[in-house]
Amino acid sequence: MRTISLRRALPLIIILLALAALPLGANGYILGVLTTAFYFAVFAMSWDLLFGYAGEVNFGPTFLIGLGAYGAGMANALLHAPVPLAILIGAIVAVAGGVALAIPALRLSGPYLGLITLVAVLLLQQAIVIFAGVTGGEIGLSVPDVLSIDSGPNYEYALAFMIISGLVLSIVARSSLGMILQAAGQDKIAAAALGFNATKHKIMAFAISALFSGLAGALLVFYLGTASVSAVVDVSIGVRVIIAAVLGGRRTIIGGAIGAIFLIVAGELLRPIGQLSTFVVALIALIVIVILPDGLLGLLPSRRGA
Amino acid sequence: MLALQILIDGFAISTLYALGALGFTLIFGVSGVLNLAHGGLLVVAAMIAWYVGTSLGHGAYWGALAGLGAAIVASLLTYGGVVRPIERSRAIPPRERELFVLTATLLWGVMIQEALAYAFTNSPVTVKPLIAGTINILGVRTPINELLIAIIAWAVMGCLWLLVNRTKIGKRLLAASINPRALTLLGFELGTIYLVVWLIYGVLAGIAGVLLGSFLGTGSDYIPDLTGSAFTIVVLGGLGSVSGTLMAAYVVGYIETLTAYLISPSLRDVPALILLIIVLYVRPQGLLGRR
Numbered sequence: 001m002r003t004i005s006l007r008r009a010l011p012l013i014i015i016l017l018a019l020a021a022l023p024l025g026a027n028g029y030i031l032g033v034l035t036t037a038f039y040f041a042v043f044a045m046s047w048d049l050l051f052g053y054a055g056e057v058n059f060g061p062t063f064l065i066g067l068g069a070y071g072a073g074m075a076n077a078l079l080h081a082p083v084p085l086a087i088l089i090g091a092i093v094a095v096a097g098g099v100a101l102a103i104p105a106l107r108l109s110g111p112y113l114g115l116i117t118l119v120a121v122l123l124l125q126q127a128i129v130i131f132a133g134v135t136g137g138e139i140g141l142s143v144p145d146v147l148s149i150d151s152g153p154n155y156e157y158a159l160a161f162m163i164i165s166g167l168v169l170s171i172v173a174r175s176s177l178g179m180i181l182q183a184a185g186q187d188k189i190a191a192a193a194l195g196f197n198a199t200k201h202k203i204m205a206f207a208i209s210a211l212f213s214g215l216a217g218a219l220l221v222f223y224l225g226t227a228s229v230s231a232v233v234d235v236s237i238g239v240r241v242i243i244a245a246v247l248g249g250r251r252t253i254i255g256g257a258i259g260a261i262f263l264i265v266a267g268e269l270l271r272p273i274g275q276l277s278t279f280v281v282a283l284i285a286l287i288v289i290v291i292l293p294d295g296l297l298g299l300l301p302s303r304r305g306a
Numbered sequence: 307m308l309a310l311q312i313l314i315d316g317f318a319i320s321t322l323y324a325l326g327a328l329g330f331t332l333i334f335g336v337s338g339v340l341n342l343a344h345g346g347l348l349v350v351a352a353m354i355a356w357y358v359g360t361s362l363g364h365g366a367y368w369g370a371l372a373g374l375g376a377a378i379v380a381s382l383l384t385y386g387g388v389v390r391p392i393e394r395s396r397a398i399p400p401r402e403r404e405l406f407v408l409t410a411t412l413l414w415g416v417m418i419q420e421a422l423a424y425a426f427t428n429s430p431v432t433v434k435p436l437i438a439g440t441i442n443i444l445g446v447r448t449p450i451n452e453l454l455i456a457i458i459a460w461a462v463m464g465c466l467w468l469l470v471n472r473t474k475i476g477k478r479l480l481a482a483s484i485n486p487r488a489l490t491l492l493g494f495e496l497g498t499i500y501l502v503v504w505l506i507y508g509v510l511a512g513i514a515g516v517l518l519g520s521f522l523g524t525g526s527d528y529i530p531d532l533t534g535s536a537f538t539i540v541v542l543g544g545l546g547s548v549s550g551t552l553m554a555a556y557v558v559g560y561i562e563t564l565t566a567y568l569i570s571p572s573l574r575d576v577p578a579l580i581l582l583i584i585v586l587y588v589r590p591q592g593l594l595g596r597r
Contacts, residue, residue, distance in 0.1 A: 051405070057405060057408070104583075104586065104587065107587070107590060108586060108590050110404065111340055111404075111408075111541065111545065112541060112545075112586060112590055114408070115537055115538070115541045115582070115586070116583065116586055118534065118537070119538070119579050119582055119583060122534070122575065122579055123576070123579055123580070126573075126575065126576050126579075129572070130573070186401075235530055235534075236416075236530065239412055239416070242409060242412070243409065243412075243413060246405075246406075246409050250402075275420065275423060275424045276420065276424055278416065278420045279416075279417055279420035279421055279424065282413045282414075282416040282417045282420065283413075283417060285413050286388070286410055286413040286414065286417070289392075289406060289409060289410055289413070290388070290391045290392060290395065290410060292397075293395060293397045293398040293402075293406065294397070
């Protein structure tokens with residue numbers, strides 16, 4: 001089992017402390033951008049657990065995110081559940097969705113599973129539009145409660161949530177669960193012959209990934225004050241999550257966070273060039289993927305040859 | 307009357323779906339690439355056809371020709387600029403090449419979408435039909451364009467069949483899809499064969515894109531949906547199986563038309579998606595797929 005050496009963790013801790021101190025000096029706009037980026041970072045890290053470790057091609061991260069977001073939003077708006085309870089309900093709904101998604105994953109792999117996960121997103125999107133009476137449909141569902149109206153606390157919640165999620169996901173990925181997932185992903189039969197129950201571990205991986213995706217989706221709803229298809233379900237959001245994870249460096253967990261923050265901040269910095277900003281971000285991501293397949297984290301000398 | 311209307315409309319849309327998905331399945335069958343920028347190529351063809359034909363006013367035929375040329379260029383760019391660098395990269399482990407191609411083509415599709423929206427417009431446009439006007443088939447007013455689309459699509463598919471089954475180039479393509487290594491050992495340059503496939507793919511996508519644009523309209527925002535439809539049809543039929551793709555295209559086309567006419571146009575995608583999930587549970591390799 002790899003241990004995290006202090007020398008390697010130190011720069012990370014310094015960066016995180018600097019981020020935590022940011023509300024003292026930065027304005028609300030910068031904090032707002034980073035708050036969204038932190039939730040996105042959790043989406044990408046959860047996705048990386050499924051793809052990087054379990055080798056499952058999940059094209060529909062927004063299925064899990066959307067279930068968490070709408071579960072929490074509807075619990076708050078319709079059942080008047082207080083925010084913490086609503087977030088819990090969202091997380092439970094997402095985990096149920098994750099387990100449901102794990103069932104086809106046991107039989108299918110590669111592009112077939114990719115398509116099923118994509119279809120799951122499209123069906124969720126249709127369901128939201130069809131049951132517009134309770135979901136708010138295409139306009140979106142506004143929730144009565146929010147986490148906080150100040151950008152400072154919102155920022156700190158998101159940062160804390162990202163750090164905790166990153167830690168837990170890293171520990172899971174480095175634990176025996178992560179190892180068995182990698183082994184089963186590379187050679188299912190050999191892993192089974194060694195006595196590992198790949199089915200159980202895969203369902204676990206889906207459930208954990210869903211738990212964090214759902215929590216992040218739910219928190220995002222209470223940050224934005226609204227749950228809408230374009231913010232948490234749309235396929236293009238899922239595409240960005242995948243790009244973030246691959247861009248940062250797959251099979252690293254933390255790479256997802258770096259990629260997500262990079263994508264969102266780059267998108268904001270490029271806002272002055274208007275319509276072309278998405279084009280440029282996609283181009284940068286494409287170049288990184290082709291030239292540096294290990295992602296941005298692959299640039300760090302300590303990871304070379306790892 | 308309604309039944310005949312559904313029969314005719316469903317036939318036209320299904321034939322278009324078949325042609326649109328055929329290139330996707332061909333590229334996968336021969337070179338193992340799932341091109342998630344597929345919708346992008348279709349829309350490039352349609353947008354250029356609209357721009358040259360309608361905006362610049364050169365007429366439907368020059369427009370269609372320009373659209374076809376644009377799709378061929380876009381297809382070769384996809385291969386040379388995106389797919390080939392990944393396949394040649396030593397840094398990417400072979401086991402993960404598939405995901406890298408998927409991610410990279412996805413990004414490429416986003417770039418095409420944004421570039422088209424920036425260069426032209428992101429609001430939907432309609433490509434001028436090659437022949438305007440309508441005819442009456444047993445009391446159903448049908449645009450001549452709809453018939454023409456079905457005829458052209460079937461003619462193109464027939465040509466492709468002849469090319470694959472009756473020519474030397476076609477036999478090489480077939481061989482590349484069955485055992486690329488053996489083909490290399492026999493002294494054929496795999497790179498040339500892939501180039502030919504991407505060229506054919508460009509032609510297919512170009513024709514399909516222009517026809518789609520004249521039937522359903524087009525726009526940069528259509529790209530993800532078109533990729534999704536092609537992906538659905540191809541997986542439903544069985545990846546890499548041409549006859550499976552044709553069958554699936556008609557199944558999906560008719561289910562969508564039936565839903566749109568009999569239930570509600572807003573639900574037209576849903577039954578096909580549910581069917582796809584059921585088929586993949588029962589028969590993961592699709593209707594006619596090889597395992």
